[in-house]
Amino acid sequence: MYAFTMDKEFLAENFETMKEAALFWVDNLVTDERDGKLVASPSYSPEHGTYSLGASSDQTIIWDLFNNTLEAAEILGIKTSETDEIKKAMDNLALPEIGLNGQYMEWRDETTMDVNGDWGHGHVNHLYSLHPGRQVISGRSAADDKYVEAMKKTLITRGDGGTGWSKAWKINFWARLRDGNHAGTMVEQIIKESTLNN
Numbered sequence: 001m002y003a004f005t006m007d008k009e010f011l012a013e014n015f016e017t018m019k020e021a022a023l024f025w026v027d028n029l030v031t032d033e034r035d036g037k038l039v040a041s042p043s044y045s046p047e048h049g050t051y052s053l054g055a056s057s058d059q060t061i062i063w064d065l066f067n068n069t070l071e072a073a074e075i076l077g078i079k080t081s082e083t084d085e086i087k088k089a090m091d092n093l094a095l096p097e098i099g100l101n102g103q104y105m106e107w108r109d110e111t112t113m114d115v116n117g118d119w120g121h122g123h124v125n126h127l128y129s130l131h132p133g134r135q136v137i138s139g140r141s142a143a144d145d146k147y148v149e150a151m152k153k154t155l156i157t158r159g160d161g162g163t164g165w166s167k168a169w170k171i172n173f174w175a176r177l178r179d180g181n182h183a184g185t186m187v188e189q190i191i192k193e194s195t196l197n198n
Contacts, residue, residue, distance in 0.1 A: 008075065015072050022069040023082060025062050026089045032108070037094035045106050047123035047166075054108040056096040056126035064133040066090035095135075096126065096147075103157060104150040123166050124158055124173065127151050131172045138178045152177060160186055163193065 002011040029038040032053055039054030046057055066086050073083045099105045106126040129135035129147075136147045155173055162170060167190050174183040 002072070002075075011072055012076055015069075015076060015078070018065070018069045018072055019082060019086075022065050022086045025065065026085050029062070029089060029093070032094060035094070036092070038089055038092050039094045039108065046125040048106065048125070050107075052107050052109065054094045056104070056106055056108070057128050059094055059096065059108075060126075060129040060133055060135060063090065063093055063095065063129070063135055066093070067135070096129070098146070098150040101153070102150060103154045104147060123162075124154060124170065127154065127169075127173055131169070131176045138176060148177060160189065167193075 001007070025040075028040070030041045030053075031037070032039045037054075040058040040062060041053050042051045043053060043055040043058045044051055045055040066089065069086055070083060070090070073079065094108060097105050097108075099110050104127060130138075130151055136144050136151070138144065138148045151173070155170065155177075158170075160167075160170060167186065171183050171186045171190070174180075174186065
């Protein structure tokens with residue numbers, strides 16, 4: 001809400017909740033012995049599975065929580081050992097990679113579904129860092145655009161199909177990718193699909 005209102009009083013009133021949620025993850029992340037990165041465990045990719053270490057959706061939601069908390073602390077002039085802990089965990093958090101097929105990986109480990117594309121699956125929750133998160137922003141930097149291309153590959157592979165929730169997310173993803181034509185086509189599709197029998 002602060003991002004829309006710039007209401008510092010509101011931010012101050014809610015900072016403790018943000019901080020405690022972030023500290024929960026500081027305490028509950030585990031170290032992946034393969035590379036020393038911090039991961040959620042157990043972790044699950046929503047609507048798709050399976051249980052694993054550090055599924056992309058979980059990792060990027062945690063990153064967003066850490067980032068929002070640290071930004072709020074800076075705005076409010078708060079710097080404590082707790083914010084230092086959050087920053088340290090954020091810097092060591094495992095984040096999604098680009099897979100062998102050029103796709104944005106849904107899991108920390110490459111899977112058959114990742115490599116083969118899992119054509120037609122309706123959900124792409126692992127693109128959370130694009131929407132509603134803001135870790136990846138199209139056009140901001142070359143580093144971001146590398147992930148943008150991988151996300152486009154994932155969306156194209158999964159297709160535009162879906163109903164309700166998943167289709168609405170895909171519309172927002174294409175809008176965040178700055179492809180208004182693709183997003184607009186999908187808006188037309190969802191309106192036709194939802195009004196066909198009315």
